[in-house]
Amino acid sequence: GKGRAPPALSARPAQFPGLADVSVPQDIPVEGEITVPVGSPSPDEDFSTLDEPVRDTIMRDLKAVGKKFVHVLYPRKSSALLRDWDLWGPLVLCVSLALMLQGGSADSKDDGGPQFAEVFVIIWFGAVVITLNSKLLGGTISFFQSLCVLGYCVLPLTVAMLLCRLVLLLGSGTGAFVLRLLVVLAMFAWSTLASTAFLADSQPPSRRALAVYPIFLFYFVISWMILTFTPQ
Amino acid sequence: QGGGSAVIDMENMDDTSGSSFEDMGEMHQRMKEEEEEEAEGEAGAGEEEDGEFLGMKGLRGQLGRQMWQVGKRQASRAFSLYANIDILRPYFDVEPVQVRARLLESMIPVKMINFPQKIAGELYGPLMLVFTLVAILLHGMKTSDTIIREGTLMGTAIGTCFGYWLGVSSFMYFLAYLCNAQITMVQMLSLLGYGLFGHCITLFVTYNIHFHSLFYIFWLVVGGLSTLRMVAVLVSRTVGHTQRLILCGTLAALHMLFLLYLHFAYHKVVEGILDTLEGPNMPPFQRVARDIPVVSNAVLNTTAKAIALTL
16 A cells, blocks of 8 residues: 655664665655565466577477477487477478478479478368277377477478488489489388387277378378479 | 069068177277266365366356366367277288288179179278289389489379278268168278289289380270279169169279270379479470480490590
């Protein structure tokens, strides 16, 4: 509530030596709310990210995404991918894969690759179908966690796409095709194993094969798109 | 069991323990609504004191608010009924051993057609088989060296396979309804889906080994076996000669013709679609795959000559 300043405190300098210099003029009221905070400050205030610089926010998110990439490349049984799911990594991977799968110029009618939208839709639609399937089979994983894992496990195939493009720059004979085939096969196996390592634990043990088969098909179709890509 | 009696009691042959979509959805929704109504009852009592709804006071406000609430409740009921994936859960309740057994059984025609055969109403196997068929089709397009835009190809492949599975199932269910066959929609979907196993095997083999005669043998043997199985199961559930003939003739024709279609006409159909889409100004698409050595040799020769001349 409102209060008025007491008369000048210089009347008692001995008891409050530090206050001897304080003089509040009487004609200016001191206003303000006097409240006593009840209990400890709420825990949210410690994690409030609204006031931090933008660079901190971006670096934190980038580090989280990078950590998940490392988890995919060296799949161990860790719950980091599942616990703090995010869809930034899958989005970046999907967009880069779709861009690399573009054929010649957009205007040419006989470009050797699928359209951007096709790749995008196939990846996300496939991931949604696999997630629904694993939930219907009795899986304990949530919708977005599963999308996160499946999206991050596209990383080996994106690396395969990069390597294929490099190989295609060097030549396009039978030897190059065999090399591309081996690279894509290896990355396909890596992707499938990585996603299985994360997702299989959430299924009842007798039904793991049922949940793994659509993942196998999904990465097979993406590998097929990568292997048969021929730039004009 | 039922072999000796002249009258077959069709009523109790199926165990419909897996309830239909609507029943399960209704139960679920009723339970949720009971919880919601208790919560709403307390909150709503305070609001009605205000008397205003979207600027309308008094009686019109009351009416408006009630209509809004009723509409909202109906919309949320419809949404949670059809968007609730739990209603599909019983159809995915299957073990890998069962799936394998059903896949093998789908190639073995049954002998006993006087006793109604049980069909498992399961959707996991058929769904996976349809996706596998899509993958095999895509693989076949590439090994046949057809240079078509893969984007349209993929959409057409998915559309063809799903269209066949869902469309022919619906059509056969409709015919079964006309011919008084005892089969539900999920069972029909399941039966036809497992019948695609033969198609998958045939196409997988013949897309990698290109002999027309081999394809015909596979078409007759593998396709025929899976068709015979589906036909036998349907016959066992239908009474009357004419009805049996109609149902089985239609299913056999559609199933075998689909396999033929997938093998032969797929490329040409897609090319035809692309031609019509691009209009009459584009030159007709030429399949240059087999002519490439000749063309590239000619191109190489002329290029080499041109370079030699300039040098």
